[in-house]
Amino acid sequence: MRTDARHGPASRVARSSSRRSGLHVRVCGGLKKDFEGLKKDDNKELAVGPSSVPFQSFFSPTKPRTWSHGIARLTALLTLAACNGTTSYLDATGSAGRSEATLGRWLTATACAVVLLVCVAIVAGMARRRGERDEGTGRREVKSGLGWIYVGTAVTVAVLLVAYAGTMATLAAASRPPYTPPLVMDVIAHQWWWEIRYSDPARPELGFTTANEVHLPVGVPVRVRLHSADVIHSFWLPQIAGKTDVIPGQTNETWVEAERPGTSRGMCGEYCGLQHAEMALAVTAEPRVAFDRWAQARRAEAAVPNDGVASAGAHVFARSCGVCHAVAGTMALGRVGPDLTHIASRPTIGAGALENTPANLARWIHDAPSVKEGVRMPAMPLDAAELRAVVAYLETLR
Missing domain, CATH: 1.20.5 (Single alpha-helices involved in coiled-coils or other helix-helix interfaces)
Structure with missing residues (x-):
């Protein structure tokens, strides 16, 4: 039988080496290209x-x-x-919020201390000699560690009990106001805006309605009753107080009290649909005198416009917008959308979607869904003159 030298062991080794060499070239070439690509990416x-x-x-x-x-x-x-620190609960300006922030800091500090002690104990245990070596057998005598187990268990139980007691005490204090609140605020959550109704139990005639804004008198607890018009929401004023769920068919209650003047942002803390993130509240805490002045202005009916353009806008508004929106003192009595009696004095439009300016107001009226997708307000088929007139009228509602 004739054997071809090309099929011998040496030939097979050579071919295998050649294949490995080719693989090496391909792999190294690919890595080189990747490395050059990384260098280019890093320089960008x-x-x-x-x-x-x-x-x-x-x-x-x-x-x-x-x-x-x-x-x-x-x-x-x-x-x-x-x-962005505008919604940080750690910068608390309310009674309940301050106690909750303090509890959060203490729990965080305790957790960090426990982790540190455990790490130190592990390192110390690794570094420490584990008994004396027996000269005869070469083994080490391992001493009992039950004492450390008892100490660790006792410390763990003590830490958990203290954390539990502190948490329960904080929750109890945050759930009850120091005295009966003289002011009641009914909050109705809608997709995706807030309806706010203020009332005084002693003087019901002083009640009024606004939307997407909350004013609080400093140092005065306010009772908050929460209602939902559609899905589950969560009422949250991060710097004032913690979250409270707003559930359809159920009235939940909480209370808030601002400790110092200032402005902050409230929000919905429970996912409620497409525009959950654009469901904001403008929160203003102010001295009692300023709050009473603001509340008195909100009880007033809308003034009759004197300007010809604004007067024409009032007629267009009553015809096109009054079915859904209300303006006190006019024929616009709609309840589907926010009350617009004093819209010109609010800081935002569309529950925080836009800053309240005439240009943004015109943009919102013309095509609200393009600004806030999914909103129930349709695009309004108004010509340019009618749109200018409606904006001029709404700018008088202060």
Whole structure:
């Protein structure tokens, strides 16, 4: 039988070596290209903004090493997005909020101390010699550690009991006002705006209705009754008090008290649909005299416009908008949307969707769904003259 030298062992080794060499060239070439690509990526400046940072630049399946870079960049962007202290419950300006923030700080400090002590104990246990070595057998005598187990168990139980007692005491204090609140505020949550009704149990005739704004007299507890017109919401004034669920068919109660003047942002704390994030409350805490002055102005009916354009706008409003919205003292008695009696004095439009300016008001009236997708207010088929007239009229409602 004739044997071809090409099929011998040496030939097979040579071919195998050649294949490995080719694989080496291909792999190393690919890594080199990836490395050069990484160097190019590292030299690029990262522009902040959703349009300037495509998703592919964060994570690329062909460049494994870019995962760490992508995670770092994404973390940085999320951190920057969170740098807004207007809703921080730690900057408490209310009685209940202050006690809850204090509890949160103590629990955080306790947890950090426990973690630190456990880490120290682990390191100390690893570094400590575990008994004396027996010269004959070479073994070490291991001493009983039951004492440390007893100590650790006792400390753990004590820490948990203290944390439990502090939590229960804080919740009890936050759930009950120091005395019967002289002011009652009924909050009705809608998708996606807030209806606020103020009332005085002693003088019912002093009640009034507003929307998407809360004013609180400093140093005066306010009883809050919560209702939902559609789905589950959560009433939350982060700097004043904690969250309370707003459930359809059920009236929940809480109370709030501002300790110092200032403005903050309230919100819905329970996901309630497409525009959950755009369901804000403008919160103003002010001295009692200023609050009484604000409340008295809100009880007043809308003034009759003297300007010709505004007067024409009042007629257009009554014809086109009065079915859904109410303006006290006029024929507009709608209850579907927010009460607009004093809309010109509110800081925002659409529950925080836009700043309250004439231009934004015209934009909202013309096509609200383009500003706040899913909102129940339809685009209004008004011509330019009618739109200007309606805006002029609404600007008189202060």
